[in-house]
Amino acid sequence: NCNTTRSSTRWMWSGGQEMLLTKGFWAPGEPNDWSNGEDHVAIRHDYYNYLWVDAPQYFGLAFLCYKVHAIRTRMTWYDALQYCRQNHQDLVSVASETEMMLIKHELSKELSSYNVWTGLQYLVDSWQWMDGQPFSYESWGPDPKPTYTLLNVTKLVGWNALNCNRKLHFLCY
Numbered sequence: 001n002c003n004t005t006r007s008s009t010r011w012m013w014s015g016g017q018e019m020l021l022t023k024g025f026w027a028p029g030e031p032n033d034w035s036n037g038e039d040h041v042a043i044r045h046d047y048y049n050y051l052w053v054d055a056p057q058y059f060g061l062a063f064l065c066y067k068v069h070a071i072r073t074r075m076t077w078y079d080a081l082q083y084c085r086q087n088h089q090d091l092v093s094v095a096s097e098t099e100m101m102l103i104k105h106e107l108s109k110e111l112s113s114y115n116v117w118t119g120l121q122y123l124v125d126s127w128q129w130m131d132g133q134p135f136s137y138e139s140w141g142p143d144p145k146p147t148y149t150l151l152n153v154t155k156l157v158g159w160n161a162l163n164c165n166r167k168l169h170f171l172c173y
């Protein structure tokens, strides 16, 4: 928000939600509000990492759009995967707290099903996102982290593994 005063240091997403991350992904020394003119956040490539910096709004930068499609037809996990790959890009991955927040936001608009499929699958001996994202962020729900070969869903309280033959709503991007 360009009009905020620095007496408040809350960061808000453009969708209107307060940023809930306690630390975020700030680069060292950021946010520094250089010249009192940096009220927006960009992602900077620092060596091998992508980190946040605050920056002035007039910077011309490339940008990312991330659109999650909540599909309200019940399908098995494999059918859902095929549907997403034919009609969109893939089943969603939830590879960071930011993506988890974006997806929760999408689900909160019109949640008609308690469980929805994501693109996380237990393969051989580890959990893997079907779109190839590295599996480092985890957000399991109240149940213990599963160690058996079942597939995964996102619900608003966290992740939960279910049998892949269950027919659920799902999320494509």
Ligand SMILES: [Ca+2]
Pocket (backbone or CB within 6 Å): 030, 031, 032, 033, 034, 038, 053, 054, 055
């Ligand atoms: Ca800065």
